[in-house]
Amino acid sequence: MLILEVGRDHFRFLECLASETRIRILELLSENPMNIRDLALTLGVSSAITTKHVQKLEEAGIVKSESVPGKRGTQKVCSLALDQVLLQFRSSKKEPNVYFSSIPVGQYSSFEVKPTCGLASDSSVIGMIDDPRYFADPEHVKASIVWFGSGWVEYRIPNFLLAGQRLKALEISLEICSEAPGYNEQWPSDITFEINGARIGTWTCPGDFGAQRGAYTPSWWNLGTNYGLLKRLTVGDGGSHIDGTRLSSVTVGDLAIGYGKDISLRIRCDETSEHCGGVTLLGRSFGNYRQDIEVAMRYESARAD
Known part of the structure; x- marks a missing residue:
């Protein structure tokens, strides 16, 4: 929904x-x-x-x-x-005991990708398509769509927890799909999520969606993928879930999130997986959702407020 x-x-x-x-x-x-x-x-x-x-x-x-x-x-x-x-009238960003951050899809901290691959901002392609070297171009931070046939990209999630605050749940929301040459809506891909090196689980995306233009996809874009699926990854005390479906038994306590240390999020598609269909990440200037990678860190205090 x-x-x-x-x-x-x-x-x-x-x-x-x-x-x-x-x-x-x-x-x-x-x-x-x-x-x-x-x-x-x-x-x-x-x-x-x-x-x-x-x-x-x-x-x-x-x-x-x-x-x-x-x-x-x-x-x-x-x-x-x-x-x-569901129309939400009260901003979720006013919730108590939660830290929010929004990470543009182009602001990854490290990568290892293979073609088909590329990046684009809201106005143009960045560098050359299918050349992984351009993932290191300083302009990559402006990307609002990132795609690769296999490999991974890694993001750094800021950690604003204070001493005495315990993380109860980590929630990550993002628009994502497979990566087929052009596009192919029947193109499954096994996409794996890792947080702080812990394998949270693998979700199989059904395809790479391009038959209809995304609500926010720029008019100049003609390279295939137009939108993805909005997925919500949650790691809590009861394990890891995607859109409420259990992925694994990994809990928030298994993530070894330390005070003052950033959190790593790696999104990958392995060449050895059953469905190596690649990854496309869509930011707020592409796709059907006006958002980047949205993160919520829900915590409780060890001391009375």
């Missing part, structure tokens, strides 16, 4: 819900996919007006469309891209 904090960062999404016509389109698509002509007839408006409303819903990542053969050429068939959304 998509969780959206109500604010200016998600204005485009919220604006889509401020139209009776667009709400009616969502009602119709909740029953069955429909083409533009049938939507227009049901709504009692022109196909041109219907198309504009659908485009707004596509840009917000609420609706997706595909061209399929029709009686007279091709037709654009629309369907829902989301099943449900």
Whole structure:
């Protein structure tokens, strides 16, 4: 389920819900996919007006469309891209006993990658595609999309815990998918997560998604991947989970997080894995989610406040 904090960062999404016509389109698509002509007839408006409303819903990542053969050429068939959304009115960043940090996908601290690979900012490709040397280009910190066929990238998570504060849970949220040449939505990849050298677990991503443009993917981008899946990795006292599904028995106590020491997060895809389908990481200027790698460190105090 998509969780959206109500604010200016998600204005485009919220604006889509401020139209009776667009709400009616969502009602119709909740029953069955429909083409533009049938939507227009049901709504009692022109196909041109219907198309504009659908485009707004596509840009917000609420609706997706595909061209399929029709009686007279091709037709654009629309369907829902989301099943449900939770609107969060109270900012999660105001929660007590939690430290938040946001790490751009281009600000990795070390790497070892093999093609296909590359990086791009919100305005252009950085360096040359499929040349791992450019992962060391100082411009890599500006990247908002990072992709590689095998290998790993490692990030440093700041640790703001004070003496007397015990970490209860570490939560990491990121938009991620496989990496196929161009794109391939049926391209599984075994992606492994490690924190402070401890193997948290492996999640198999189903594919590399490019059939529809991501809600925030720049208009100039034409290199395949357009969006990923939003995944939430949690390590707590009861083990490690991804989106609530257990990954391993590794607990937060196993991470050896020391006072004043940064935390390492390594994301990798091994050549020896059953599904070596690569990794694509999408930041706030790409994909369907206006975010980078978001980290929450939830703690308790050993002393009374």
